[in-house]
Amino acid sequence: MSLLEVQAASRSFGSLVAVRSVSLTVAAGELRAVIGPNGAGKTTFFNLISGAVRPSAGTVRFDGRDITGLPAWRRVALGMARTFQITEIFPELTLAANLRIAVEAAAGLRLRPWLGRRAAAAVARGVEEVLDQAGLTAKAGRMAGELAHGDQRAAEIAMALALRPRLLLLDEPTAGMGEQETYDITRLVRRLHQERALAIVLIEHDMRVVFHLADRIAVLDQGTLIADGTPAEIAADARVQAAYLGHAAEAAAP
Amino acid sequence: MSAAGRTGAPVPLAIWVLLLLAPFWLGPVGGYTALGTRVLVLGLAAMSLNLLLGFTGVLSFGHAAWFGLGAYGAGLALKFVALSTPLALLLGTLTGGLAGALLGALIVHRRGIYFAMVTIAFGQVFYYIAYRWNSLTGGDDGLRGFARQDITLGPWHLDIAGNGTAFYYFVLTCFAVAVGLMALLLRSPFGRTLLAIRENERRARFLGIPVELHIWIAFALSCVFISFAGALYALLNNFADPNNLHYSLSGDLVIMAVLGGMRSFWGPLLGAAVFVVLQDYVSSLTTNWMSFVGLLFVLVVLFFPRGLLGILRRQGTA
Numbered sequence: 001m002s003l004l005e006v007q008a009a010s011r012s013f014g015s016l017v018a019v020r021s022v023s024l025t026v027a028a029g030e031l032r033a034v035i036g037p038n039g040a041g042k043t044t045f046f047n048l049i050s051g052a053v054r055p056s057a058g059t060v061r062f063d064g065r066d067i068t069g070l071p072a073w074r075r076v077a078l079g080m081a082r083t084f085q086i087t088e089i090f091p092e093l094t095l096a097a098n099l100r101i102a103v104e105a106a107a108g109l110r111l112r113p114w115l116g117r118r119a120a121a122a123v124a125r126g127v128e129e130v131l132d133q134a135g136l137t138a139k140a141g142r143m144a145g146e147l148a149h150g151d152q153r154a155a156e157i158a159m160a161l162a163l164r165p166r167l168l169l170l171d172e173p174t175a176g177m178g179e180q181e182t183y184d185i186t187r188l189v190r191r192l193h194q195e196r197a198l199a200i201v202l203i204e205h206d207m208r209v210v211f212h213l214a215d216r217i218a219v220l221d222q223g224t225l226i227a228d229g230t231p232a233e234i235a236a237d238a239r240v241q242a243a244y245l246g247h248a249a250e251a252a253a254p
Numbered sequence: 255m256s257a258a259g260r261t262g263a264p265v266p267l268a269i270w271v272l273l274l275l276a277p278f279w280l281g282p283v284g285g286y287t288a289l290g291t292r293v294l295v296l297g298l299a300a301m302s303l304n305l306l307l308g309f310t311g312v313l314s315f316g317h318a319a320w321f322g323l324g325a326y327g328a329g330l331a332l333k334f335v336a337l338s339t340p341l342a343l344l345l346g347t348l349t350g351g352l353a354g355a356l357l358g359a360l361i362v363h364r365r366g367i368y369f370a371m372v373t374i375a376f377g378q379v380f381y382y383i384a385y386r387w388n389s390l391t392g393g394d395d396g397l398r399g400f401a402r403q404d405i406t407l408g409p410w411h412l413d414i415a416g417n418g419t420a421f422y423y424f425v426l427t428c429f430a431v432a433v434g435l436m437a438l439l440l441r442s443p444f445g446r447t448l449l450a451i452r453e454n455e456r457r458a459r460f461l462g463i464p465v466e467l468h469i470w471i472a473f474a475l476s477c478v479f480i481s482f483a484g485a486l487y488a489l490l491n492n493f494a495d496p497n498n499l500h501y502s503l504s505g506d507l508v509i510m511a512v513l514g515g516m517r518s519f520w521g522p523l524l525g526a527a528v529f530v531v532l533q534d535y536v537s538s539l540t541t542n543w544m545s546f547v548g549l550l551f552v553l554v555v556l557f558f559p560r561g562l563l564g565i566l567r568r569q570g571t572a
Contacts, residue, residue, distance in 0.1 A: 050460065076462030088460070090453035101450045105461040109443040110468070163461065 009058030036220035081165035091145025102162035134158035150181035300522035302479035308516030311452030316377030322499030323350035324484025332400035350481020355474035396495030515561025
């Protein structure tokens, strides 16, 4: 059974149809990319999945359960975590405090007015673990807002990982990054996918990253799903090339 | 790690020493003990407000409503229920705390200026009720005819009714308990969710935190603390009047928090001390004392946006 199942989801804002009857499934452990030109509705589609926005029509199922009307914070408890196109972290707290809040939220401690010694130690271990995974251990004491752009992106992914998700939604993780940072993030994502068998949906503009990572690629154009298949199929798809891929696909295709 | 924890040891230690010895040094420097009591009570009120303002990022600009309800609750309890100081404190705290919890539930979906406007409106509703309901509240003249009572605990008799110094230490004890609870709260997982909401509501939501619920709990707790301060204020003055509910007091409390530094735990207490002392001293020289406070406020906001405690701390660490 697929982990995520979107059926004929639509969303319009006034007269603008941002997402038009898109259906998509993601299997457990699958790494899937969503691509498309600017304004294709990729982020709105993400918002429908994660609960930031309700669909005007259609359903979203997670692990067999209909979650179409479920608020975002409840979807997190079911095992869904996401990052944003523009990094969303807690800028005036240390990186360690950022992750601590995520670890405590994931452990169901958010309403606790105190923390015993043992629970506090478990939280601290959780924070260290995620810091280590994201390669940010050395920067734990720094203010999150003062970190370099790439580290902030990695910190946001680390916060999402701290939630121990089954499905991770990454909205342009390499946006605004240089060569080295893009490479680091790509490696991190691939490692997570391989080591944890984590299902990942990735919105990405960098075609090298997309074709390097994805098991399957979905292509959106003007709110409509115009193609869905393996990287090789997508690279060969005439409609996709016509829509926007052009030379990037030819250069990157295996 | 948390903002409350970054205070470092020297500042709190100095504050506790100063507070503990206040009745001894206030006189020689030209003050008096009741002035110290006033600073404690208004400082506690400003710190309660700052749980929302500085630590949750929620703009409650009508917080005098809950302060005043605490004051009236305590006064009415002493006047009509029983001659007991602890009972007056309890009923005062419950009055403001419950009203705040109920009305807070209605507004947790509002944000920013809308939230602020509704909180001011709540305050004005209670102000006019107190102003108009002559038979119960004494109307414009205020609630009179009650006085704080001595407390007897086994062999100990606390002469807080007649002895200003004893009352100061009683208030300091109450202050310490309330402030201790606040500090624990801010260092807890729940307290950290409030910082998370202040820093980035969207991120908090996508960490699985139901933001509205947490804001509501923070609002209710803040109301409990500030109405406790209001109840103490009624005991200090043996009097409560509609100005305890008025939005100008709400504004004063915001000024205290911002003046002292709303990102720091102790900032609002320092702000309250400066405010109360200026009010006491300058108002004996000129009736335009508020323009001096206003000028100081503008200077601090322009040049030291982290407040007076922010200045002290920067010099301490530099």
